[in-house]
Amino acid sequence: MDANQYIALAAFLFGIGLVGVVVKRNMLVVFMCIELMLNAANLTFLAFARRAGNMNGHAIAFFVIAVAAAEAAVGLAIVIAVFRTRGTLNVDEVASLRN
Amino acid sequence: MPRKIVIWVVLAALVVTFVGVLGARMAEGAVLPEIILGPLGLTDALFYLFAAMTFAGAATVALSKNILHSALGLLAALMGTGSLYVFLSADFLAVTQLLVYIGGVLVLILFAVMLTNRITEVKISNASLGLVGGGALLVATVPVLVFVAIATPWATIVPAELAPTTREIGNAFLTRWLLPFELASLVLLATLIGAVVIARKELKQDEPDTSVS
Amino acid sequence: MEQLIGNNLASVAGFRPELVLTFGSIALLVLDLVLRRSRSRRALLAGAAVIVLGLAAVLLAAQSTASTPLFNGMIASDAFATFFKWIFLAAGFLTVLIVAQGDDYPSPRVGEFYGLLLAVVLGMFLMASATNLLTIYMSIELVSMVSYVLAGFRKSDRKAAEASLKYVIYGSVASGVMLFGMSYLYGLLGTFDVLAFAPKIAELSATTGAAGAATKLALVVAVVFVSSGVGYKIASVPWHMWCPDVYEGAPTPFTAFLSVGPKAAGFALALRFFLGSFAGPMGANGMAESIAGIPWPAVIGVLSAVTMTLGNLTAIAQTNLKRLLAYSSIAHAGYTLMGLATLSALGMQGVMIYMLIYLVMNLGAFLVVIVVAEATGSESIFDYSGLVHRHPLAAIAFGIFLFSLTGLPPFAGFTGKWYLFYAVIERASGPAGFWYGALAVVGALNTAVSLYYYARIIRAMFLEAPHVTDRVAPKLGYQLMLGAFSAAILVFGIWWAPIVEWSQRSMVMLRG
Numbered sequence: 001m002d003a004n005q006y007i008a009l010a011a012f013l014f015g016i017g018l019v020g021v022v023v024k025r026n027m028l029v030v031f032m033c034i035e036l037m038l039n040a041a042n043l044t045f046l047a048f049a050r051r052a053g054n055m056n057g058h059a060i061a062f063f064v065i066a067v068a069a070a071e072a073a074v075g076l077a078i079v080i081a082v083f084r085t086r087g088t089l090n091v092d093e094v095a096s097l098r099n
Numbered sequence: 100m101p102r103k104i105v106i107w108v109v110l111a112a113l114v115v116t117f118v119g120v121l122g123a124r125m126a127e128g129a130v131l132p133e134i135i136l137g138p139l140g141l142t143d144a145l146f147y148l149f150a151a152m153t154f155a156g157a158a159t160v161a162l163s164k165n166i167l168h169s170a171l172g173l174l175a176a177l178m179g180t181g182s183l184y185v186f187l188s189a190d191f192l193a194v195t196q197l198l199v200y201i202g203g204v205l206v207l208i209l210f211a212v213m214l215t216n217r218i219t220e221v222k223i224s225n226a227s228l229g230l231v232g233g234g235a236l237l238v239a240t241v242p243v244l245v246f247v248a249i250a251t252p253w254a255t256i257v258p259a260e261l262a263p264t265t266r267e268i269g270n271a272f273l274t275r276w277l278l279p280f281e282l283a284s285l286v287l288l289a290t291l292i293g294a295v296v297i298a299r300k301e302l303k304q305d306e307p308d309t310s311v312s
Numbered sequence: 313m314e315q316l317i318g319n320n321l322a323s324v325a326g327f328r329p330e331l332v333l334t335f336g337s338i339a340l341l342v343l344d345l346v347l348r349r350s351r352s353r354r355a356l357l358a359g360a361a362v363i364v365l366g367l368a369a370v371l372l373a374a375q376s377t378a379s380t381p382l383f384n385g386m387i388a389s390d391a392f393a394t395f396f397k398w399i400f401l402a403a404g405f406l407t408v409l410i411v412a413q414g415d416d417y418p419s420p421r422v423g424e425f426y427g428l429l430l431a432v433v434l435g436m437f438l439m440a441s442a443t444n445l446l447t448i449y450m451s452i453e454l455v456s457m458v459s460y461v462l463a464g465f466r467k468s469d470r471k472a473a474e475a476s477l478k479y480v481i482y483g484s485v486a487s488g489v490m491l492f493g494m495s496y497l498y499g500l501l502g503t504f505d506v507l508a509f510a511p512k513i514a515e516l517s518a519t520t521g522a523a524g525a526a527t528k529l530a531l532v533v534a535v536v537f538v539s540s541g542v543g544y545k546i547a548s549v550p551w552h553m554w555c556p557d558v559y560e561g562a563p564t565p566f567t568a569f570l571s572v573g574p575k576a577a578g579f580a581l582a583l584r585f586f587l588g589s590f591a592g593p594m595g596a597n598g599m600a601e602s603i604a605g606i607p608w609p610a611v612i613g614v615l616s617a618v619t620m621t622l623g624n625l626t627a628i629a630q631t632n633l634k635r636l637l638a639y640s641s642i643a644h645a646g647y648t649l650m651g652l653a654t655l656s657a658l659g660m661q662g663v664m665i666y667m668l669i670y671l672v673m674n675l676g677a678f679l680v681v682i683v684v685a686e687a688t689g690s691e692s693i694f695d696y697s698g699l700v701h702r703h704p705l706a707a708i709a710f711g712i713f714l715f716s717l718t719g720l721p722p723f724a725g726f727t728g729k730w731y732l733f734y735a736v737i738e739r740a741s742g743p744a745g746f747w748y749g750a751l752a753v754v755g756a757l758n759t760a761v762s763l764y765y766y767a768r769i770i771r772a773m774f775l776e777a778p779h780v781t782d783r784v785a786p787k788l789g790y791q792l793m794l795g796a797f798s799a800a801i802l803v804f805g806i807w808w809a810p811i812v813e814w815s816q817r818s819m820v821m822l823r824g
Contacts, residue, residue: 006183007248007499009150013157013176014492015241020161021485023233028211030481032160032173035204037488039180044495046187052502057495058268059276060446060504061192064491065199066283067453070290072204074460075480076211077298082477083215085470247496247533250526252519274316278383282438282450285334286457289431292341293461296424297476 006047014040027079038068114178118193153179177201191265323382326389329368330437336364337430344423358412361426365405379822386447388822393441395818396580403573404433413789416563432458440580445494445504452541456483463562475561482554486544493537507824509589545578546645549619559638568678571641576667591655598657613653617754620646624761633681633691651732659735664815666728673716676797680710687784698778707773709794714766716801724804
């Protein structure tokens, strides 16, 4: 199996994630799309790690997973906090800052 | 509904079995059997299967109007990429993906979906706006990235066989990558404290007056 | 393997300030619990934070500035990193002093704030010294993650929660894009070691034909994506969108910290990344050429021009002082990017000097906003009218900071801007000089625009009649700090030799 196919798949995955972040209005879905982007990066790292023959790609993929877990914890805590004060998760409605 | 649940459970069980079996065999130093299935080898067929699963899952996340379907799509995408990690001889990462990503992050997201849903009983739909902008972005980025992915002669040094990685990763984390490893623990500690700070009950004196009951 | 372990153990000697910050951060969180019921809790916790920062400063001063790789090449210890570490320590120290006196952070929460603030300072230390993609990623994440929390600290406050939500989303997207770029860089170069990039890129550029073109495109995509992580930290276009909302919503002392600390850390990282790996060695005239024939200076220059223009033009319409200063900080990121675009020794020095001076003048400006907000409860420009009658010191100090931000002599901001413009103009006589000349002109026009909205505040403070006439009596500590900041701006505006000499000495960077 040619590694270029993995990289192309990852490019698609990344593109879908990026577009989802821009298009979607629900915070939780935006978070899911960010997870897609991180997964795309991981897939590329691992595809290249196999070709490059060193473990760097494995290391950073592991750290990305760890950081993504932390990010999800903080992000969702903040989502809940916003929901408590406003009762909505719609990005457009979260705009009391723009006045 | 029950039928859907059964389908999901079967799908999840399949992926977990796949990763588990192949990961275990890889640890013993086995290589993928070359079985020919019609025009494709077994490896190729499995690759396309998991790639299709990943792609479909990702598309569901970004396109579905129902947030629960989005979450399930994410599950499919994560499982698909996790299975692909096995092909890339990243057995350790594949298992980590299953445990941390699907077991942790996804469950956390599902909790948030349920929690925010329950509070007001309002159906959280995600009607998509800015579709034009998103489409433009898609057209601008994906072809470039895919072209780059396919056309670039990436640096190839060793065409590695499938090989177990866990021992090597373990050793490297405590030697070569000691500093980033410790840094990761600090990031996790700080965010743990931060998440508690943000999510815990507000202190009496500055109780929010707009709290939702 | 023994060698790797040995290197790790030996590296601890060059890592003492960071260790102090790590353990100090944890100690403060514990101390916060111990002092739960103490009456003088606020003072004790602030004292402890100052002691930790002071200890880190002592160890930093004692540390050699010789260029050495630490922890098997994960980070570098050199004079360049040390310069920026002093900026971060100063930013942390001044923020602790401001928070200790203010009421932005209620007493039960203040211990957690100090503990997490020290973790951010540690993250910035590592950003300034990271020489490996792994440490770059992890240090950026450490700074970002903790900043998300600190920005949303007042969670009963709707604005703070929303600000921190925006911050998380933009931050996660930026770091996702950066990671994807890093993965392409890894695919092209096969290594994470930033110091080893330059020879490999030179090698890559030797490939010709269709493959060569694709490689070049991949390289451009990779670097543009990677720089999104940095662009997000310094708030440059197109990663500036979070900036006004977060600056307005976050508690003001932390806003002040955000505007100087992480911005300086981002520039330190960018300097190391671009000058260390995408520029050839500096010639005798102190100028480097970008390798592989890819016009990085042009890309950064365009980014710089767009960033400063957008920041300044949007700032004109603002009436909330925190928002106005947010757009002004975007504009300043644009000015500072000019120094990065030159890829020269002088440009690098300009960035370093500017970040140092910007620390004082921008913290000062935010301090005035805090003082006025505590007295009037408002951040609107309308409540600044006639400030000179109500509180002369704050008005005069704000005037000094604003003139300095504009870059007028004899204030320190002029020194910083002069070096940045000088670096650009030095390039204007060389190849592609026309574009550098154009960049300098855009910078000058922007300075004129910025004078317009800074002067609007000054006019309100000095020439308009106050709505209310009661005098404001800020705390003595605030008055002392305002006085000290103003004095520093005036002194360094006239006698800048020490700053220039110090930055000159600190331009030594570990190279591969």
